[in-house]
Amino acid sequence: MTVVGRAWNRLSLPGKLFFTLAPLLLVTTIAVIAILVIFGQLIVDFLAANLPIVRFVVAVTAVLLMSVPTAFLIIYMEMKVIALMNLRLGPDRVGPYGSLLSVVHGLKVLMKEDFTPTGVDSIVFTLAPVVVYLASVMSLLVIPFAPGLFGQDLNVGLLYFFAVGGLSVVGLLMAGWSSFNKYSLLGGLRSAAQIISYEIPLTLSVVGVLILAGTMSLNQIVLDQRGSFLDWFAFKQPLGLLIFFIAATAEANRTPFDLTEADSEIVAGFATEYSGMRFGFFFFAEYVNVFIMSALIVSLFFGGWTAPFDWPWPVHIELNPGGLGIGLLILLAVAPVVGTLVLAAPFWVARSSMPAWQALIIGFVLLNLLIGLGLFALAFLGWEWVVGLFWFLGKTYGFVFTFVWMRGTLPRVRIDQLMGFAWKWLLPASLLNLFVTAGAVVVLGR
Amino acid sequence: MATSAPISRRRASADDPRVILEEQVGVFEPVPPFPPRTEREAEFYTLGDGEMFLNMGPQHPSTHGVLRVVVKINGEVVTDLDPVLGYLHRGVEKLCENSDYHQAICYLDPLEYVSALFCEWPAVMAFEKLMDVTVPRRAEYIRVLSGELLRIASHALFMGWMALDLGGLTPILWSFIERDEIVEMLGALTGARMLFNYYRIGGVNGDLNHEFMSRLGDWMTRATEQHDANVRLLNENEIFVRRMRDLGRVDRETALRMCMTGPNLRATGVPFDVRRSHPYSVYPELDFDIPTRDEGDCLARYLLRLDEVKQSLRIIDQCLNQMPDGPVMAKLPRLLRPRPGRAYAAVESPRGQYANYAISDGTDQPFRLRIHDPSFIHLQSVGLLMPGHLIADTMAVMASLDPIMGGVDK
Incomplete structure (x- = not known):
């Protein structure tokens, strides 16, 4: 063994990490600087020429990066809130009040073995979590977080949202079918039945809002509710809000509609055979879905990023x-x-x-x-966008808390009750809501 | 190495149902016995149109232990099922035949591990009948007191499990507080939290002590309040009630034909309770009601157990008021050799009639000790209750019968 080899073996783990990463970092920095010096002008010109594409790439990256801490936060919130409702302590070891436990969970699923059982259809099995995760993350693109802070202001934003959000059922069905496990199959079929049934009242309940706002762009819908909290669509569309909330719970597979992963019936549903980061994708997607559904309820019915009262904001402080x-x-x-x-x-x-x-x-x-x-x-x-983000996240996490609260409180419904409720009650009610709204708009005007 | 095929893959003949199943649906099917031992087995392991097997257990999250249920499903509807027992068989009856009368009692504890005193009780009663021992009255009161406490603990656990099997997360942790307080105070009385070995032939193993009494008094002041708080969590929940009502309904004649006892029978309207019908211990001196319900469905079985908790609280209160002074153990010879004979004793356990039948041949070991366990008896009716319901309901029906697999497999 050489001198270098012996010296390397004597190093502790942080030392090894340092001596591995430091040279790499040095080389990378030098290379980046060199590239910027040589091609900098070219790159800037190229970016300026393709600004919409650049904006899209940046938005997608930001949204993808944002989804992970959001999921961590909601997982921690769920663990802690349900623990307190159960008269337990909940996580309290890792980090202050156990707040890093969900991060540690994330690291754990990353480091676990990526296991593929015998008999699965391995291509579909591998793709399924990716599809589910992408479907939820891509929905985040159209959500207006604050004035000027959104991925894309599509004029068919809501339509895009339902289209992309509906893709997740394909992923769940793929997972259920490819796992070669009957519990997974039952879970996948349940999720297909459930999500397709609840898409209809979910979409129809929003049409009332669309008629009132006259647009499908989420930004415009939020701007339409500007003013005091009395201008929120929640007060003009109470039935629509109720239907949307119930259907959103079912869409996000949350209690009391979490039949696809009912642990006391079909073990873990479509995720039974998954382990490691593939399971992690499903897990994260579920919590990102909760965030998205809350954000959508807030944007459509509770004024999005607008303040609930006329805030005396224009205090312009010149930082010089x-x-x-x-x-x-x-x-x-x-x-x-x-x-x-x-x-x-x-x-x-x-x-x-x-x-x-x-x-x-x-x-x-x-x-x-x-x-x-x-x-x-x-x-x-x-800054206006900080205010907007503050109100938006405040309202959204209020609804996330409601979802968590329901999980701690309610038992699960049965599959026939679930389907019956969607087709016998929610669908007629959403149609009624649509007709009443349309009639009122015709008679009274907007 | 490993040149010979594993036994489970051995192919018997072309008409072996294992071979047919393997070709039809895959290798992870439940393997039926071949040749089928009964006609029923042959019929069950033949798949109809659109049907498939689902193997629930023995490691399923909510089969209450190691019960395996092979379910034949058509879509989500259960068309037929076959419970497979024996994963927890320890040969307790045989063990008891090879130990003396005192030792036999502690083998009986782990049968119904959530209410272990009710396994000891009929055994010591049967042995006392064999030996003509008179138990001191204070010991009888202590037995009733600790037994009723454990009945509340067992029903608390049932409530939590019922909710958990329907997907509610919170009630089990709330009711475990109630159960844990009782189990801790029984731990102070008997020295163990679950497997007590407290009832002895001729009395109990030790008088009431200070710690038990202070814990009991502390708990009794808020027992009703605590119980009501737990009950309010679920009783009026629309989802819970809608799922439980009309589920697993069994009428009075069927219940009697299936030899149901305990709360499951009383939920169909038959006021049969061993404490009143075949009185034992000091129950004739105590004042309590036998709650009954007429519906016979899962909700009735659930609510009936909640009513029983209130009656148990009444009994505990009376026990504490009427408890006489005196010894807690009868005078007995060191080596017990009862005369040859037979004795039967039954008690009302939280699950139903728990009975023991002991035969003595004059030696210091029981010649035979037969255990009649209500969980086992109730499990025979799942084949009647479940078909026609959905998969989600199989677990609810199972939970409402409240079987303990330790007692089923013995």
């Missing part, structure tokens, strides 16, 4: 760092130290048993919190 000059530099250097000391002092004085370093840590954390809150307040007052 150049104007502060040397003073800004001094402020940046001095303010953290002084702030930490000032915030640490009360703790150190009040608790004589507390060592100085602990007080300093508390002071530093408090300072960071204060700065973070201050920056958010500034952004909230200064």
Whole structure:
């Protein structure tokens, strides 16, 4: 063994990682800089020439990246909220209040063996989770998060949403059929029956909103509800909202309509034979679906990113760092130290048993919190899209909480009750809603 | 290595149903016995048009232990089914024949592991009849007290399981709080949380102690309130009630013909309760009702158990008020050699009539100890209750019968 080999073996794991990644990073950085220097102008010209495509690629990447932390957050929320409803503690070990547990779950499914059982149709088996995940992530493209913050402003946004969202049933059916397992087959067929049945009331209940707004673009629908909360479509379309909420629960396969993965009946439904990251895709897709359905309810019926009352926002704060000059530099250097000391002092004085370093840590954390809150307040007052995102995410997570709450509260319905409810009650009710809305628009005008 | 084919793949002949099934639908089918032992077996393992087998268990999430049910389904509708028992068979009856009378009792505990005292009780009663032992009255009251506590714990577990099998996540954790408090206080009394070995021939193993009494008093002040809180979680839930009503309905004659006892029989309107019909212990001195319901469906079986919990609370209250002082153990010789003879004793366990039949041949070991377990008896009616329902309902019907597989397989 050479000297290098012995030295390598003596390194600990972080050391090995460092000595592997550092040279790689160095080489990559140099290469990127070189490419930018040589071809930079060409690249900029190319991007400028194809701006819509660039915008699309950026939006898709952003949405794909966003879906994972969203799923993590909702999984953690579900674990913690249901635990509290069950009078348990829930996750409390990894991270503050166990909040990193879902991230650890994600890492776990990544590292597990990617297992393909005997007898499966391996191509379909591999593609199924991808189809399901893509179907949910692509639906995120048309959702308006804030003014100016959306993937694509399609004029047929809602139609695109239903079309792409309906693709997920293909993935579930593929998973159920290819798994070579009767529980999977039953789960896949159940999901096909359920999702296709509930698509109809889901789509019909929205037509009332479409008539009122006169457009299918989600952006325009949100803008139509601008003003106070009395302008929300929830008050003009209460029946539509109810139908949409119930059908959305069924579309997202959530309790009480989670028949496709009913663990006490058909083990895990279509996901029975899946393990590792393939199962992870199904799992993430489910929670991204919950987010999407909540976001859609908010956008269609609860005003999207608009504030529930006339917010006195136009406070324009001009940030001009150049104007502060040397003073800004001094402020940046001095303010953290002084702030930490000032915030640490009360703790150190009040608790004589507390060592100085602990007080300093508390002071530093408090300072960071204060700065973070201050920056958010500034952004909230200064930038419209931060306000929009704030209201949008607030309302959306309110509905995500409702979905989680229902999971902790309700038992599961039976398949015949499920289908009967869709065809006997929801469909006539949505048709009634459609006729009443259309009649009212004809008689009274919009 | 491995040149010979595994036994399960051995092909007997062209008309072997295993071969036919393998060619028709794949290798993971339930393997029927060949040649079929009965006509019923031959009929069951022949697939009709559009039917398929679904093998539920023994590792299915909600078969309450290791029951295997081979279900024949047409779409989602169960057309026929075949319960397969024996995955938990330990030969308890035979073990009891090779141990003396004291040792036999602790073999009986793990049969109904959620209500173990009711397995010991008929055994000690039968042995006491064989030996003409009179149990002190205080010991009888302690037996009734601990037994009724365990009945509440068992019914609490049933409530939670019922909800879990219908997809509700929360009730099982709420009712486990109730059960855990009872089990902890019985642990303080007997020294064990599940497998107590507390009833002895001629009495019980130790008087009421301070910790048990303080825990019991603490719990009794809020028992009714806690029970009502658990009940409110589900009782008026529209989804729950709609799924349970008219499900697995069994009428009075059928229930009697299938030898049902306990809550499953009382849910059909027959007020048969061993505590009243064949009184034992101090039950004649206690005042309680036998709740009955007439519907005979899963909802009736569920609600009836909730009513029973209230009666058990009444009994516990009376036991605490009427409990006399005195010894808790009769004077017995060290080596028990009853005269040759036979004795039968039955108690009302949370699942029904739990009975033991003991034969003595004059030695210090029982010649034969027959265990009559209500879970086993109730399982024979699943073939009657389930066909025609959906797959989702098989689990609900199973849960409403409340079988414990430890007692079924013995």
